[in-house]
Amino acid sequence: MTQVLIATALWLAVIGLIILRGHGAADRSTINATASVGVGLSLNISPLYLTVDTWLGGHNLTDLIANVAIIFGISALARGVARASNEQMWLSKLVLGPRRTWLTVAITVAAISTLAFSQIDMEGTSARFMIDYGDQPAAALYSGVQHVYFGAVTAALAIICAREASRVRGAKRLATIILMLGGAIQTLSCLDVLVMDASHVAGNDRVLAVAQGVYDYVNPISFLLITAGFVLLPLGRLIDNRRHNKRSIHLLGTITPAWERAQDLEPLGARVEKSDDHGSALYRLVVEVRDVQATKGHDFTLTTDEAAALDEAERHLMGEHSSVRADA
Secondary structure, three states: OHHHHHHHHHHHHHHHHHHHHOOOOOOHHHHHHHHHHHHHHHOOOHHHHHHHHHHOOOOOHHHHHHHHHHHHHHHHHHHHHHHHHOOOOHHHHHHHOOHHHHHHHHHHHHHHHHHHHHOOOOOOOOOOHHHHHOOOHHHHHHHHHHHHHHHHHHHHHHHHHHHHOOOOOOHHHHHHHHHHHHHHHHHHHHHHHHHHHHHHHHOOHHHHHHHHHHHHHHHHHHHHHHHHHHHHHHHHHHHHHHHHHHHHHHHHHHHHHHHHHHHHHOOOOOOOOOOOOHHHHHHHHHHHHHHHHHHHHHHOOOOHHHHHHHHHHHHHHHHHHHOHHHHO
């Protein structure tokens, strides 16, 4: 039931991202990466797993495919966040970019996993793959290498988001904090899996049971938080942009009378035409009013409201430029 819930959440996230893409707030790479995770998690649903694996010959290749899809999907999503933040942390450099490094590390992890998978002694399809075969060293290596990499990716994601949370504002901050929590909890989940792998091979059933209990709680929570974070990022961007445009329109209305008086003193060019680019229109009015202020001095005065609006517009436009990196 938990797997169904998580997979459903992922596919709802894909639908949400497709809708947001129509508003220019989500890109195709984010949608594709989220869909990759959705495929991987869907294949972990027992009835679907058993069906697909039967089609593939009953050798549990579905488990390998599902894990590789999740790893590539999450790492691609995390890499997008790292690129947008321009973080230079060594961990993010290693596991999230540049593109050639990221692909090399991810493909190496997939190759080692595949090699270890081929050495596991199996007896047909099993929807409880690690429970049935996790006592074999090859299975522990198969799981371990994936979760070391996955843990590194989500740790880098959590650290990047923790740093970005103090830089972004508005709805994007909430999305960043949720993504940070999801990455941190998933990192703990990966460490827990490594404990499970070691205790299973060692035959320590007590430790294995405790670690399994922890995993059953933290893993689904982390995936739901990560999913929510990646949907809320473009949604937050959309909300903040609309709020920003609304404020720009208000400031334009307040400053335009001052601009018209400035136009009477010194020709400034054509009137600003109505368009969706309110930020550029506001920028032009601010620059031209300031220029007339500088050249005409006491011959050009502003009302108290106009002066306050002009100062606020400058702060408003400064905030717009400083948020570009976070919106990338």
